[in-house]
Amino acid sequence: MAPDRDDEPTVRGRPGFRLPVRRLSAKLRAHRPGLLSPGEDSRTGDRPTRCRLARPANPLPRNLWRLRHYLRPYRAQLVWLMLAAFAATGAGIAVPLVVQRAVDGPIAHRDSGGLLRLGGLALVLGLAEAGLIFIRRWAQSSSAVGMEATIRDDIYAHLQRLHIGFHDRWQSGQLLSRVTSDLSVIRRFLSFGLLFLVVNVTTYVAVVTLLITLHPGLGLLVAAGAVPLFLASRRFTRAYLLAARRLQDEQGDLATLIEESAQGIRTVKAFGRRPEMTSRFAAGSRTLHDTATGKGRLLARTSAQFDLIPNLTLAAVLVAGAVAVAHGSLTIGGLVAFVSLQLMLIWPIESLAWIIATAQEAMTAADRIYEVLDTRPTVVDRPGAVALPRVEGAGRGGELRFDGVWFGYPQGPPVLRGVDLTVQPGETLAVVGTTGCGKTTLLSLVPRLYDVTAGRITLDGQDIQDVRLDSLRSRVGVAFEEPTLFSMSVRENLTLGRADAGEEEVRAALAVAQADFVYDLPWGLDTRIGEQGLSLSGGQRQRLALARAILGRPGVLVLDDPLSALDVHTEALVERALARVLRDTTALVVVHRPSTVALADRVALLADGRIVAVGTHAELLREVPAYRSVLSAEDTDDLGLVRS
Numbered sequence: 001m002a003p004d005r006d007d008e009p010t011v012r013g014r015p016g017f018r019l020p021v022r023r024l025s026a027k028l029r030a031h032r033p034g035l036l037s038p039g040e041d042s043r044t045g046d047r048p049t050r051c052r053l054a055r056p057a058n059p060l061p062r063n064l065w066r067l068r069h070y071l072r073p074y075r076a077q078l079v080w081l082m083l084a085a086f087a088a089t090g091a092g093i094a095v096p097l098v099v100q101r102a103v104d105g106p107i108a109h110r111d112s113g114g115l116l117r118l119g120g121l122a123l124v125l126g127l128a129e130a131g132l133i134f135i136r137r138w139a140q141s142s143s144a145v146g147m148e149a150t151i152r153d154d155i156y157a158h159l160q161r162l163h164i165g166f167h168d169r170w171q172s173g174q175l176l177s178r179v180t181s182d183l184s185v186i187r188r189f190l191s192f193g194l195l196f197l198v199v200n201v202t203t204y205v206a207v208v209t210l211l212i213t214l215h216p217g218l219g220l221l222v223a224a225g226a227v228p229l230f231l232a233s234r235r236f237t238r239a240y241l242l243a244a245r246r247l248q249d250e251q252g253d254l255a256t257l258i259e260e261s262a263q264g265i266r267t268v269k270a271f272g273r274r275p276e277m278t279s280r281f282a283a284g285s286r287t288l289h290d291t292a293t294g295k296g297r298l299l300a301r302t303s304a305q306f307d308l309i310p311n312l313t314l315a316a317v318l319v320a321g322a323v324a325v326a327h328g329s330l331t332i333g334g335l336v337a338f339v340s341l342q343l344m345l346i347w348p349i350e351s352l353a354w355i356i357a358t359a360q361e362a363m364t365a366a367d368r369i370y371e372v373l374d375t376r377p378t379v380v381d382r383p384g385a386v387a388l389p390r391v392e393g394a395g396r397g398g399e400l401r402f403d404g405v406w407f408g409y410p411q412g413p414p415v416l417r418g419v420d421l422t423v424q425p426g427e428t429l430a431v432v433g434t435t436g437c438g439k440t441t442l443l444s445l446v447p448r449l450y451d452v453t454a455g456r457i458t459l460d461g462q463d464i465q466d467v468r469l470d471s472l473r474s475r476v477g478v479a480f481e482e483p484t485l486f487s488m489s490v491r492e493n494l495t496l497g498r499a500d501a502g503e504e505e506v507r508a509a510l511a512v513a514q515a516d517f518v519y520d521l522p523w524g525l526d527t528r529i530g531e532q533g534l535s536l537s538g539g540q541r542q543r544l545a546l547a548r549a550i551l552g553r554p555g556v557l558v559l560d561d562p563l564s565a566l567d568v569h570t571e572a573l574v575e576r577a578l579a580r581v582l583r584d585t586t587a588l589v590v591v592h593r594p595s596t597v598a599l600a601d602r603v604a605l606l607a608d609g610r611i612v613a614v615g616t617h618a619e620l621l622r623e624v625p626a627y628r629s630v631l632s633a634e635d636t637d638d639l640g641l642v643r644s
């Protein structure tokens with residue numbers, strides 16, 4: 001390993017940890033090889049799913065600059081803001097010049113009238129500065145908050161548009177931190193950092209120019225202070241950018257940890273894993289603390305340098321200025337004005353470290369936000385996609401056909417390897433297969449949660465990829481094995497896909513799913529169910545999800561083991577009612593238990609990514625050993641042959 005270069009900027013992490021920037025950027029590259037490295041599995045959690053950028057932190061504010069269009073609606077406000085800021089600075093700069101006049105004029109000549117006039121002018125300038133600062137702050141905060149809200153809405157809408165594959169791979173905490181803390185960082189920069197950057201640089205240039213005009217020698221001495229400032233800010237910028245990125249990523253990791261443990265609190269408690277989870281959290285929190293301290297130290301070091309430079313120049317100016325007054329090349333009033341103006345440079349210089357820090361954080365935040373916004377949804381409407389024709393009454397189901405369908409998850413082997421299957425209009429076809437053979441995957445392709453890798457799926461002869469997504473999804477009712485409910489009212493959960501559903505339709509769907517228990521909840525259908533519906537039992541959640549799927553009698557029903565959490569008695573009741581619904585609906589139902597197979601007209605056996613047998617339950621039981629093995633406890637070998 002190459003020895004550390006002494007002059008290389010470093011990022012300090014935990015105590016005793018000192019990482020040169022060059023090595024840190026290599027580390028970032030190694031640890032963030034893209035969205036998911038080969039072998040990394042977001043489901044198994046073999047390795048943490050860190051959705052990070054594939055390159056070190058972007059040294060250019062390209063992504064920050066791309067956000068400029070969000071400022072467009074606030075153009076007028078921004079113009080007022082800048083005018084107010086410059087006018088306030090101008091008023092501030094004018095005060096020392098008035099003081100110079102007062103010292104060299106009325107004070108030197110004991111002219112009390114003149115002194116009163118100049119004192120009044122200084123007072124007016126002070127009041128004007130205060131009023132202008134108020135206008136600036138008001139315009140500043142309202143535009144930044146409005147812009148933050150618009151970006152947040154856009155990210156949320158984009159997340160909703162993105163395909164499921166994206167959400168499979170991204171940690172929710174990483175998304176959460178981008179929508180919350182990264183946006184706040186950008187707001188802070190736009191409302192303070194950017195403004196102060198423009199105002200302070202302008203103030204610096206204006207004051208130094210004025211100082212050179214007042215006394216060229218002393219003015220150039222002050223201007224020379226910019227050289228060490230420039231060198232220090234360059235070193236700081238490089239190191240701080242990486243530290244900021246690291247901190248923001250770690251915040252996302254911690255948010256994921258909190259979210260996971262909140263969602264899995266029952267499991268954590270039931271398995272007595274509280275101490276382990278607590279120490280896992282403490283470790284993450286410590287890492288975050290160390291990175292934040294390292295970043296804080298960087299800022300403190302640079303701020304101290306930035307503090308020292310103007311004070312050193314001030315001391316030099318006082319000595320050289322006294323000499324100049326003694327030699328008569330500067331009046332006392334001139335020296336007072338010079339020093340007063342020079343004092344006005346202290347804040348712009350001191351705040352430079354903070355401004356650079358805010359800018360770096362905003363650049364990193366913009367990079368992180370565009371990592372999401374730049375991801376294009378892959379499951380989208382094709383150009384010229386059509387709506388499915390509306391079909392009323394019996395036979396609404398339509399024919400559902402899988403034609404040589406292949407599908408594999410990114411970076412994984414193919415799960416489906418040429419599935420050929422036809423579900424006749426109004427038919428209920430059960431899909432049976434061993435755990436993990438791809439049944440849920442097969443079902444997910446129908447509402448296009450994923451698109452097929454090869455082959456095609458047709459609905460009434462129409463390739464579903466040529467159909468508009470909204471039209472397809474309004475035709476297909478879905479209930480997955482893990483019922484997802486939201487922290488909304490029962491009614492809102494039920495009508496998620498059918499906002500226009502009437503009271504009678506809701507009642508009918510609830511009756512089929514044997515979910516009438518909702519009427520006994522404290523506020524009936526208006527009862528808000530807790531996050532993810534955890535205030536309901538598994539069976540209740542499943543029945544609600546089933547009612548949601550069948551609400552409005554969709555033409556095609558896709559049900560993933562919809563009755564798995566029900567007791568035998570309720571299952572029989574649901575089956576009986578569901579059978580009536582399924583009569584004129586085309587349905588594809590994943591089934592694990594022989595009792596649920598009774599719902600189906602035919603059964604298809606999925607094995608090795610293909611449909612290896614199709615027939616009635618009785619036929620398959622009689623003729624296909626592998627089917628017997630899957631649906632009964634009969635022992636077979638891997639090829640599906642019955643062992644005698």
Ligand SMILES: Nc1ncnc2c1ncn2[C@@H]1O[C@H](COP(=O)(O)OP(=O)(O)OP(=O)(O)O)[C@@H](O)[C@H]1O
Pocket residue numbers: 043168409412415433434435436437438439440441442
């Ligand atoms: N989002 C995903 N990303 C990557 N791989 C996945 C994903 N979902 C499923 N898989 C993999 O695809 C294969 C099929 O999974 P699927 O959930 O379709 O099986 P299944 O037959 O429905 O299983 P089960 O009967 O247990 O519900 C499995 O090997 C699984 O690990």
